Amino acid sequence: MDLNLEHADKQSSRESEQHDPITQKIINLAQLKPKGISDKDISIEMPDLQPIQKAQAINKLLAQGFFDLFKQGETLLYKLKDPSKARTAKGADNEEKIVYTIIEDAGNKGIWIRDIRFKSNLMPTQLNKILKSLETKKFIKAVKSVAASKKKVYMLYNLEPDRSVTGGAWYQDQDFEAEFVDVLNQQCYRFLEQKRDSTKDYLNGPIAEKNATFASSKEVWKFISDLGISKVKLSIEDLEMILNTLIYDGKVEKMISSDGSNFYRAIRPLLDSSGLVKSPCGICPVRKNCCDFGDVTPIKCQYITEWLDL
Amino acid sequence: MSLIFEKLCKNLLLEHFGLIIQTVASDMFQHGPRTLNQMKVTTKHPISKIKESLCVLIKFGYVVYEQTDRGIVYTLDVEKVITILRYPRYMYFVKTFCGDEAEMMLEDVLKNGYERASQIIVKTYQRLEQFPPERRSTVPVLKEKFDLLVKNQFLMRSLCSNTLSDVPTDKPDFNMPSLNVKALTRLIQGNEVDAGDNNIYWKINNDRFTQDLRDQILVKSIAKRIDDNAGELMRQLLYLMYLRTASWADTSIPIPVTEIKEAMKKNFPSILPYLDQYLRIIEEDSSKFIERVGDSGGGQYSVNMKEAFHQLTWVVLENIVMERFGLKAARIFRLVHRHKYIEQEKIQQIAMIPAKEAKHLTYTLLEENYLQIQELKKPGLSTAPTKIFFLFHIDLNQVARMTIEHCYHALYNIIQRRDYEINSNKRMIDKQLRMQTLTSNMKEHGATEEQLAEIAEMMTPSEKLQLEKVQERIKKLGANEFSIDETLFILQMYIRYHR
């Protein structure tokens, strides 16, 4: 017997469905008493109900999976199930229930099929069947995760997928918009670079000059919004993700101000490009095969020849 | 020691000293410390030739010897041999700091290993006579230039007793003998006189050059990152470090701000109003070259050489990754560096690179050994198999060493190619040399314009064109060696401080 109490508080969200007046009344009663109702409660509420009618109604509700039955002391209690659960239970077997619960627990982040398999201990073919069936009944849905192109995660049908699954502003139909990100990356840098190059605040000393090159993420955000290059509305957090990539490009540094907001500035590299990569052998794709004898040698080398003739 | 390093060293020895010396050195390369007789057996050269070769190598400081019960044992100092590569940079350095004449003098020492001051001055004087009058120098000027070289410790006295056991007590000696200017002039005229420096020989002070090149990198970097004022300040800080700290210490003994102020007042007064600000900017910069180590007496700063080369090495490697594998690969490389250990999925998320591309780049970097991977087993539920995480990270030391090998390989290849370009055009290059000598001889004997034009016509226009092209190529290859060595130097410094 299912003694699960955890959905008791969700009953208010229940959709009303078409029932005959007696069962509807019982359901209404159960909604008022989330902890469960006893036979006695029903008799008090509906004194003229015949015991046989009552038994029929309750049996029907139990069979349809609207009620859970459990024992408290010596009395039997009927408790209303979570609506979606109730619907699942309609014509669903135990395995389906287990899989459903696992997916439900995963929330809007979803869960991979592999993890469902581990948690449910079901055979792959069996699990696939169950997932298919749940999917066609629209209890769950499969969402392509942006984390890995071929990976799908499952979640309840009515949930809005988490950002980590959809990728937020940077994804359209689960496709990463690389070009859009690149353009924003370049534009943000352009903004910061211009800000740096236009500051010539010598009068107030080098620190003032340095500080003047910082821009808040809001400033950058405003610049990008005004450019009008984005079809979707970007948040400041979205833009900070882009600014972050500039930090990893080694072009920008970040400072967190005392009030917790982020400031960014374009920096100059410590060194010019490394001497090694000015050499054909520094960037050569076949260097590993290059030695004194054979087809790839420094003397026959076409890369060097081309570079010499540049 | 890697094969390519050995080949590079042999190549350098061959280029500078010829075949016999190279085979003698190679023998020590292959077998380690050797006695004279052992070398005779393997190299098949007569003892006299081997002795001669060893003599040269010892003079240059590439070989040290030691008395053992097997007799005298000779050892090749490979770290020294590789510095041959750096001679052009030494010359360039001296040229910018002490002028053209000093560069010529240094070149003389580099060619001969060791030399007397009087000889150096005489030879330089005679070489300058070939130039137009405005470039010539007088003996007193040349003597001054030589003094300057010694004062800057680019040259030191050669005691020529490089016995291994002697080395620690072998304190560098920079005492200038008093040279007689009159005697120098007479020497130039071809007379046998004593200029006052019999038996006093000078050799190159490798360590000084290494330190100067090292310091120059720090100054340049700060100037590039911040501005020229900051660069100048960095230069003074390094000088103040030098005054109080052992040459190769990781960090300097604390330098009080008052002293920095004093030094700047003397050398760079325009910075004074903003001195404190500049110190703070350098200190706060992510390059971490200096750190504030105390507040007493207006504050104290310390230069952190070890950290500086740690940071510079990252910059070098990031740049190499960018040039070899592209901007996105460099982004991933930096990202892994920042996070120390990170999963593939996190990488693509933070780097904002499409999953497929990110994976491809990450695995390319892994394959090329710029990234390393680590397995992390995390025991899962009893029913589920153990979950394995693959975390990417960077072993800086390993990547730096690998890149040093890369530099050796590139240098070896470029030198090979340069030799080839020279050899395959040898006939023409020789012809040009002959023509040059002929022309200058004829000029001395008062040849007419016509006669000179006749010599010039010995070379056809197409030959001239070809020659120009070859010379261009040789120059470009030479400059390329110079560039590669810049990268090599920074990485070597890193290894030196992080051994």
Ligand code: SF4
């Ligand atoms: S010599 Fe040519 S083939 Fe060999 S490493 Fe250099 S560029 Fe590559």
